[in-house]
Amino acid sequence: MDKIKVGIIGTGFIGAVHVDALRRLGFVDIVALAEANQELAQKKAADFMIPRAYGNFPDLIHDPDVQVVHNCTPNNLHLSINTQIIEAGKHIFSEKPLGMNRDESQKMLELAKKHHIVHGVNFNYRMYPLVQDMKWKVQQGELGDIRIVHGSYLQDWLFYDTDYNWRIEPEISGKTRAIGDIGSHWCDLAQTITGLKISEVFADFSTVIPFRKKSQNTETFCENQDLAAYEEKEVQTEDWAGVLIHFENGAKGLFSVSEVCAGRKCYFNIEVNGSKKTYFWNQEEGDRMWVGHRSGPNAVIMRDPHQLNAGCRRYTFAPGGHPEGWLDTFKNNIQAFYTFLQEGKNIEQEKPDFATFYDGYDIACIVDAIAESHEKGIWVKVIR
Numbered sequence: 001m002d003k004i005k006v007g008i009i010g011t012g013f014i015g016a017v018h019v020d021a022l023r024r025l026g027f028v029d030i031v032a033l034a035e036a037n038q039e040l041a042q043k044k045a046a047d048f049m050i051p052r053a054y055g056n057f058p059d060l061i062h063d064p065d066v067q068v069v070h071n072c073t074p075n076n077l078h079l080s081i082n083t084q085i086i087e088a089g090k091h092i093f094s095e096k097p098l099g100m101n102r103d104e105s106q107k108m109l110e111l112a113k114k115h116h117i118v119h120g121v122n123f124n125y126r127m128y129p130l131v132q133d134m135k136w137k138v139q140q141g142e143l144g145d146i147r148i149v150h151g152s153y154l155q156d157w158l159f160y161d162t163d164y165n166w167r168i169e170p171e172i173s174g175k176t177r178a179i180g181d182i183g184s185h186w187c188d189l190a191q192t193i194t195g196l197k198i199s200e201v202f203a204d205f206s207t208v209i210p211f212r213k214k215s216q217n218t219e220t221f222c223e224n225q226d227l228a229a230y231e232e233k234e235v236q237t238e239d240w241a242g243v244l245i246h247f248e249n250g251a252k253g254l255f256s257v258s259e260v261c262a263g264r265k266c267y268f269n270i271e272v273n274g275s276k277k278t279y280f281w282n283q284e285e286g287d288r289m290w291v292g293h294r295s296g297p298n299a300v301i302m303r304d305p306h307q308l309n310a311g312c313r314r315y316t317f318a319p320g321g322h323p324e325g326w327l328d329t330f331k332n333n334i335q336a337f338y339t340f341l342q343e344g345k346n347i348e349q350e351k352p353d354f355a356t357f358y359d360g361y362d363i364a365c366i367v368d369a370i371a372e373s374h375e376k377g378i379w380v381k382v383i384r
């Protein structure tokens with residue numbers, strides 16, 4: 001059987017992770033990449049040993065050998081690039097958030113449906129084996145009725161006023177920053193585990209650092225070393241947000257997100273309190289999950305392929321005690337996407353484990369409602 005041929009647009013921080021994950025599958029080949037210009041494309045192609053380098057993304061999309069395109073560019077390019085990929089009839093795996101807002105995301109979803117392609121959005125955290133196991137356990141009723149869902153996603157990579165990145169600029173990142181960038185992951189995780197939709201939100205944002213120094217080096221997660229020449233920029237988006245949430249079944253909860261909490265790197269956690277017990281999971285120790293009981297001892301479950309339910313075992317490989325983590329979630333997500341594609345499945349007939357443009361649109365609706373709630377200081381219903 002021929003390998004599936006893939007092209008990647010954008011090979012910065014996350015594009016490099018896609019390269020790594022794709023190469024672990026075995027049944028796909030990365031045949032081309034596209035970058036912001038030809039010089040960069042050729043440098044990246046040489047670094048990654050990818051045969052074709054395009055300095056202009058439409059050339060990659062229209063390369064007749066490319067069957068699937070990954071879009072790993074900044075958010076403001078998602079609509080135009082994704083539209084061209086879909087109109088070319090190619091399957092698409094896009095980075096999150098799907099678009100800059102609800103309207104853009106809806107356009108992409110409608111177009112993807114019309115062209116009958118397989119579409120994925122990289123909400124990778126749902127692909128931790130223990131998250132898939134938690135989802136399964138909740139569906140089996142092991143937790144009982146879901147009562148409260150809460151947690152946070154805290155980082156410190158924008159802690160200093162010298163930390164700068166395209167995410168600071170709303171024209172590139174979107175109207176929200178912490179919420180759109182990492183709050184979107186939290187909402188996807190909460191909805192994936194519980195199987196419930198967030199129906200109403202009440203939010204409060206804070207721009208903790210009102211002015212930032214923008215210099216040349218603004219790569220994602222890189223410390224800014226070049227302070228000889230910088231531009232002082234007023235910050236318009238939130239460094240921190242707190243959000244109260246209601247779910248469709250009447251359950252309630254809250255979450256906070258931050259990019260300025262010193263010492264918190266990728267502190268992404270969720271706790272689901274049910275009528276029988278509690279599950280708590282933290283991404284930084286993603287191979288473990290805490291189970292809380294009112295009567296009887298609490299427990300910590302270690303990821304172990306033999307102890308996960310059968311449906312989740314395809315998302316874990318290493319024996320218990322041999323840690324799996326963040327990079328493995330990319331492999332799991334991409335593997336689920338390409339297996340679905342290879343088996344000729346149809347998103348309209350079967351809901352996959354990976355997030356599709358339906359989920360990308362759904363999360364965009366929540367993010368927009370959160371932004372509106374902060375602006376107006378009121379509870380806002382999520383309109384889907």
Ligand SMILES: NC(=O)c1ccc[n+]([C@@H]2O[C@H](COP(=O)([O-])OP(=O)(O)OC[C@H]3O[C@@H](n4cnc5c(N)ncnc54)[C@H](O)[C@@H]3O)[C@@H](O)[C@H]2O)c1
Pocket residue numbers: 009010011012013014015034035036037040057072073074075077095096097122123124166181219220
């Ligand atoms: N799933 C996750 O956990 C996760 C993590 C990080 C980033 N992301 C998402 O991935 C996307 C990229 O983020 P990043 O942190 O990798 O950004 P980045 O700045 O590190 O990389 C972006 C890349 O896109 C390239 N690019 C810019 N314009 C281009 C163009 N016109 N044609 C081709 N390439 C172009 C840049 O040169 C750069 O290599 C964002 O949408 C972000 O939200 C997702």
